[in-house]
Every structure is written in structure tokens, then in C-alpha cells.
Amino acid sequence: MxxxxxxxxxxxxxxxxxxxxxxxxxxxxxxxxxxxxxxxxxxxxxxxxxxxxxxxxxxxxxxxxxxxxxxxxxxxxxxxxxxxxxxxxxxxxxxxxxxxxxxxxxxxxxxxxxxxxxxxxxxxxxxxxxxxxxxxxxxxxxxxxxxxxxxxxxxxxxxxxxxxxxxxxxxxxxxxxxxxxxxxxxxxxxxxxxxxxxxxxxxxxxxxxxxxxxxxxxxxxxxxxxxxxxxxxxxxxxxxxxxxxxxxxxxxxxxxxGYINVNDEKMSKSLGNFILTRDLITAHNPRVVRFFMLSVHYRNPINFSEALLEGAKNSLERLETAYFNLEHRKQSSLNLTNEKESWFEKVRTFEARFDEAMSDDFNTANALSVMFDTAKEANVYLQSKQTSTDVIDAFQAFLLRGLDVLGIGLPDAPSEDLLDEDVEALIAERNEARKNRNFQRADAIRDQLKEEGIILEDTPQGVRWKRGQS
Structure with missing residues (x-):
């Protein structure tokens, strides 16, 4: 294009x-x-x-x-x-x-x-x-x-x-x-x-x-x-x-x-909102800072705030989690030679949309939207009873390529030391601790899992977990 x-x-x-x-x-x-x-x-x-x-x-x-x-x-x-x-x-x-x-x-x-x-x-x-x-x-x-x-x-x-x-x-x-x-x-x-x-x-x-x-x-x-x-x-x-x-x-x-504003005000020394880059990347992951800067089209002004940076951090983690969930699933996936072509076509469509967004005056905001759609579709695919390493590879290749083009890349893979059954056992123990109002133990288990790259989500339907970044 x-x-x-x-x-x-x-x-x-x-x-x-x-x-x-x-x-x-x-x-x-x-x-x-x-x-x-x-x-x-x-x-x-x-x-x-x-x-x-x-x-x-x-x-x-x-x-x-x-x-x-x-x-x-x-x-x-x-x-x-x-x-x-x-x-x-x-x-x-x-x-x-x-x-x-x-x-x-x-x-x-x-x-x-x-x-x-x-x-x-x-x-x-x-x-x-x-x-x-x-x-x-x-x-x-x-x-x-x-x-x-x-x-x-x-x-x-x-x-x-x-x-x-x-x-x-x-x-x-x-x-x-x-x-x-x-x-x-x-x-x-x-x-x-x-x-x-x-x-x-x-x-x-x-x-x-x-x-x-x-x-x-x-x-x-x-x-x-x-x-x-x-x-x-x-x-x-x-x-x-x-x-x-x-x-x-x-x-x-x-x-x-375009310019960068800070909390909706023009950045200037006189206003005391002058932010040095090295201070910002010391306090925050530099990959998150870059992601934040690319979340808005380059010709538009961008407003900086701690809340918006935190939002960028959460958004980037969604993409990372999708990639590493795919990686984790490879252990139990099959090399299905007759995998439905529709899944490969979906990935090709995402690749074309990404190319279209970036070719239109380097619209990184739209390109990131395509990547979020890809991550969402990848998560849908992982709900399938039978998954193929070929399709997983296709999803991963595009996510990695997109992040590389944007200069964001991926962090090191989270720990895979805990097997699924180990995670389920710890979650069961945490549920029992909460039931007995032993919140100290419940929090300790959550922290232990987080260090292992396991993210817990308490929902009305129960506890869900996913492999992400600690």
C-alpha cells in the first residue's frame, strides 16, 4: 500500500x-x-x-x-x-x-x-x-x-x-x-x-x-x-x-x-509542570511512555497526566497478555493441517488494516486499535476446544511485528514455572482463606501469583486468571 x-x-x-x-x-x-x-x-x-x-x-x-x-x-x-x-x-x-x-x-x-x-x-x-x-x-x-x-x-x-x-x-x-x-x-x-x-x-x-x-x-x-x-x-x-x-x-x-501539554496546560518552567524525560522514564517503564506518545496521532497535541500514563500501562499490558497467553497455549496445541482457513484470513485482515493505518500519514493511534482488535480475536480463538500452533504462530507473528514497527517490542516472557494445576490449587487455597476471613493469606497468595506472572481477576462468576506481566 x-x-x-x-x-x-x-x-x-x-x-x-x-x-x-x-x-x-x-x-x-x-x-x-x-x-x-x-x-x-x-x-x-x-x-x-x-x-x-x-x-x-x-x-x-x-x-x-x-x-x-x-x-x-x-x-x-x-x-x-x-x-x-x-x-x-x-x-x-x-x-x-x-x-x-x-x-x-x-x-x-x-x-x-x-x-x-x-x-x-x-x-x-x-x-x-x-x-x-x-x-x-x-x-x-x-x-x-x-x-x-x-x-x-x-x-x-x-x-x-x-x-x-x-x-x-x-x-x-x-x-x-x-x-x-x-x-x-x-x-x-x-x-x-x-x-x-x-x-x-x-x-x-x-x-x-x-x-x-x-x-x-x-x-x-x-x-x-x-x-x-x-x-x-x-x-x-x-x-x-x-x-x-x-x-x-x-x-x-x-x-x-504536535505539542505536549501537562494536565491540560502548556508545559513551561514558569508553571512548574516541566517534566524531564529521564525523570519520567526512571519513574515509569520507558515502553509505556513510548506507547503513550504513540496513542495519539503525531500531528495532534497530546495531554500528559499520571492517570493517562496509567491507562497506557494497562492498555499495553492487554497486548502483552494476549501474546503470552498464545505462547502458553502452544504447549497444549496441535499442528492441525486442516485448520479453518478463516482464522488465517482474519490475521491477514488485521495485517492489512495495520498497514493501511500506518500508510495513512503514520496513524499510530489507529494502528494500535487494530492491534487491540487482534488481541481480542486471539483471546476468542483461545476459547476454542482445539487450537493449532500454526494459527497461534500467525497471531503472535503479527502482534510482534506490529509492536516492533512501533518501537515498543515485548518484555521478557513471564515465568512459566507454575503449571496450570498449581495455579488452580493456589486459587482454591485463596478462596478458602477468604471464606475463613484470612485476608492476609489471601493477599499473600495473590502477591505470590503476581510475582509468577499470574494475574487474578475477581468477577461475579468467580476468580479468573491469566498469564501476564508481574
Missing amino acids: AIKIYNTLTHEKELFNPIEENKVKMYVCGPTVYNYIHIGNARPAVVFDTVRRFFEYKGYDVDYVLNFTDVDDKIIKAAQELGEPVSTLTNRFIDAYLEDVEQLGVKKATYNPRVTETMDDIIAFIKGLIEKGFAYEADGDVYFKPRTFDGYGKLSHQSIDELRSGARIQIGEKKEDPLDFALWKQAKADEIAWDSPWGKGRPGWHIECSAMAKKYLGETIDIHAGGQDLTFPHHENEIAQSEAKNDKLFAHYWMHN
């Missing part, structure tokens, strides 16, 4: 047509590394890792670039406050970022370029813009002139006059027009700096990504992605300087994920 992508540039879903057959060139804006990342930074890491995984599932070879901005005003300020070199600070937080996203199931990028390692390319890029008349030098600073680029505003869907109305020239800036933005900044005293044709300084934010994308993926790429907040001015400015310099379309598809 063909993949459709919602393109921020056109505000439409478009069929994906790669520049090179069976290959995807994808650039994702990474973090500015002066602190640990918050959950708003983690969302694009998870979202676009999932996009990459689905492309690979569909047979594409993906060149995936995620950059690190390792020189910036905030970085310099943080390093000065801590009294350490910029490189020491940035290396520490790059390592921390990679540790955090790895916990969230994010695969390693093909390339993780750093600004400080791409300085020659950045300087050459700026020189080219000056030579073509799109930029100018002013006392050690270099600025890009958006009015010289006809397409300025096409990503944010604003006219040049609308953008001009909110722009201002700040004190100390030497630009000719309020819309002009910095490509190179003259160094201040005691700041990290590099030699350039315009004197010692460092690059502006926007030029960095244009140079790194070109170096690692070429002048035109398939997909450029990042958070919704980057649409303007960062990505708008990337388009302007890249297309002005290269005389080519910069990116065919622009993808942006």
Missing part, C-alpha cells in the same frame, strides 16, 4: 514518491544540548523514529540524520555559569540525550552531525549566499535577506508583509531590514569562536541545519521533520537559504509533530 504523508508545505496528504527508488533521505532537527531533554523534546524523537521504522518495514533504506546544536547562546551561558568548557557541557548532554532516547526504543541515527564539526561547510554555505546576493556582511555579522527570496513564507503560509509586521530590529543588531536573520555572529569577549572571512564568530541557528542536511543527504531531501514550534522561523529560514543557495527544492515533504 502506498504511503501518504501530510505535508506542512501544502497542507495536504500526498503520496510519497522518493527521490531515489526504495530510499528515504530524512533529516530531523535535534536538540540544543545545554540541559537534559524534556518530554516535549522526546516526542519528535519517538514519532520520527516510528516513521523511520515503518519505512524500513515497507522495504525502504532510510538515511536518517538527526543533528546536535552544540554551540548557541544558551549553551555558552550555561557553560559560563558552570565554569566549564562548552565542549564538556555539550558532550555530557549529548550522551544524556542518547541514553534517554535509547531507553525509549529510538534506533541510532545513520548520522548525528554536530555544528562544531561542520564549521567549514557552514562557512562555505554562507560565502555562497553572499556571492549570489542573498546575504550581506555588516561589521563582522552576516545576514540573510528574505525579501530577495521569492518563496519566503510558503511553509508558514504567511505573506512577507504579514511577517514584516511582527519583526523588529533589536538594540545592537546591524541588519538592514527587521526580517533579515543572522547567518554568522561576531564573537563577543570570552566566547567560543571560529575564524571566518568576516572575522571570529559562530553561525546563526538556521544556517546550521541547511549545511548539515546538504553535507549528509544532498541538496534536495525527501523528508524534513521536527516539532511544530520549528515551522517558523527555523524551517522557513532553512528553506529560504537552502533554495537560494542551491537553486533546488530543499525538501519534498515537511512533517511536524
Whole structure:
């Protein structure tokens, strides 16, 4: 099934047509590394890792670039406050970022370029813009002139006059027009700096990504992605300087994920609801956090709360339990060569629905719904008097494949040390303990079974049990 992508540039879903057959060139804006990342930074890491995984599932070879901005005003300020070199600070937080996203199931990028390692390319890029008349030098600073680029505003869907109305020239800036933005900044005293044709300084934010994308993926790429907040001015400015310099379309598809709110409020330090990713994945299973982030379509805002995270935990456990119940049943199933074809057809239908959901702009919420339907049908199948290992294998293969595409995977299998008759005996003992009001013993049996991966459910019809996660 063909993949459709919602393109921020056109505000439409478009069929994906790669520049090179069976290959995807994808650039994702990474973090500015002066602190640990918050959950708003983690969302694009998870979202676009999932996009990459689905492309690979569909047979594409993906060149995936995620950059690190390792020189910036905030970085310099943080390093000065801590009294350490910029490189020491940035290396520490790059390592921390990679540790955090790895916990969230994010695969390693093909390339993780750093600004400080791409300085020659950045300087050459700026020189080219000056030579073509799109930029100018002013006392050690270099600025890009958006009015010289006809397409300025096409990503944010604003006219040049609308953008001009909110722009201002700040004190100390030497630009000719309020819309002009910095490509190179003259160094201040005691700041990290590099030699350039315009004197010692460092690059502006926007030029960095244009140079790194070109170096690692070429002048035109398939997909450029990042958070919704980057649409303007960062990505708008990337388009302007890249297309002005290269005389080519910069990116065919622009993808942006929505914001994360906390308890229905915008996440911010001032509100005291700022959540660091490493704190969250220390307190909660990282697989549950990833599941939660994928439970909503990537373009929609997502609201974080402990209650919603607990709901995600319970939902994920339903899928895990279904898989391991199937695994447990294999011990008593038969290899029936004449198993009804209808069961295999049902699994194939689920696979097609999953593919359809993910191919429709990577709709992970709908894809998860398909997986829950699969788990429900698998549980129905297990009620059959006679089950086949072939059908069980088909259900399991799809559940595992879907969880792998979503980057969630499965935990280790729960303990199978207790046989069914052992479980039934302990449940009978627990029932007797409850009847005699020996609740301490009843609770101890429940806890013992839970540690063995046996989940009890007290229902009006009696106690049910299933193998799940302790």
C-alpha cells in the first residue's frame, strides 16, 4: 500500500514518491544540548523514529540524520555559569540525550552531525549566499535577506508583509531590514569562536541545519521533520537559504509533530509542570511512555497526566497478555493441517488494516486499535476446544511485528514455572482463606501469583486468571 504523508508545505496528504527508488533521505532537527531533554523534546524523537521504522518495514533504506546544536547562546551561558568548557557541557548532554532516547526504543541515527564539526561547510554555505546576493556582511555579522527570496513564507503560509509586521530590529543588531536573520555572529569577549572571512564568530541557528542536511543527504531531501514550534522561523529560514543557495527544492515533504501539554496546560518552567524525560522514564517503564506518545496521532497535541500514563500501562499490558497467553497455549496445541482457513484470513485482515493505518500519514493511534482488535480475536480463538500452533504462530507473528514497527517490542516472557494445576490449587487455597476471613493469606497468595506472572481477576462468576506481566 502506498504511503501518504501530510505535508506542512501544502497542507495536504500526498503520496510519497522518493527521490531515489526504495530510499528515504530524512533529516530531523535535534536538540540544543545545554540541559537534559524534556518530554516535549522526546516526542519528535519517538514519532520520527516510528516513521523511520515503518519505512524500513515497507522495504525502504532510510538515511536518517538527526543533528546536535552544540554551540548557541544558551549553551555558552550555561557553560559560563558552570565554569566549564562548552565542549564538556555539550558532550555530557549529548550522551544524556542518547541514553534517554535509547531507553525509549529510538534506533541510532545513520548520522548525528554536530555544528562544531561542520564549521567549514557552514562557512562555505554562507560565502555562497553572499556571492549570489542573498546575504550581506555588516561589521563582522552576516545576514540573510528574505525579501530577495521569492518563496519566503510558503511553509508558514504567511505573506512577507504579514511577517514584516511582527519583526523588529533589536538594540545592537546591524541588519538592514527587521526580517533579515543572522547567518554568522561576531564573537563577543570570552566566547567560543571560529575564524571566518568576516572575522571570529559562530553561525546563526538556521544556517546550521541547511549545511548539515546538504553535507549528509544532498541538496534536495525527501523528508524534513521536527516539532511544530520549528515551522517558523527555523524551517522557513532553512528553506529560504537552502533554495537560494542551491537553486533546488530543499525538501519534498515537511512533517511536524504536535505539542505536549501537562494536565491540560502548556508545559513551561514558569508553571512548574516541566517534566524531564529521564525523570519520567526512571519513574515509569520507558515502553509505556513510548506507547503513550504513540496513542495519539503525531500531528495532534497530546495531554500528559499520571492517570493517562496509567491507562497506557494497562492498555499495553492487554497486548502483552494476549501474546503470552498464545505462547502458553502452544504447549497444549496441535499442528492441525486442516485448520479453518478463516482464522488465517482474519490475521491477514488485521495485517492489512495495520498497514493501511500506518500508510495513512503514520496513524499510530489507529494502528494500535487494530492491534487491540487482534488481541481480542486471539483471546476468542483461545476459547476454542482445539487450537493449532500454526494459527497461534500467525497471531503472535503479527502482534510482534506490529509492536516492533512501533518501537515498543515485548518484555521478557513471564515465568512459566507454575503449571496450570498449581495455579488452580493456589486459587482454591485463596478462596478458602477468604471464606475463613484470612485476608492476609489471601493477599499473600495473590502477591505470590503476581510475582509468577499470574494475574487474578475477581468477577461475579468467580476468580479468573491469566498469564501476564508481574
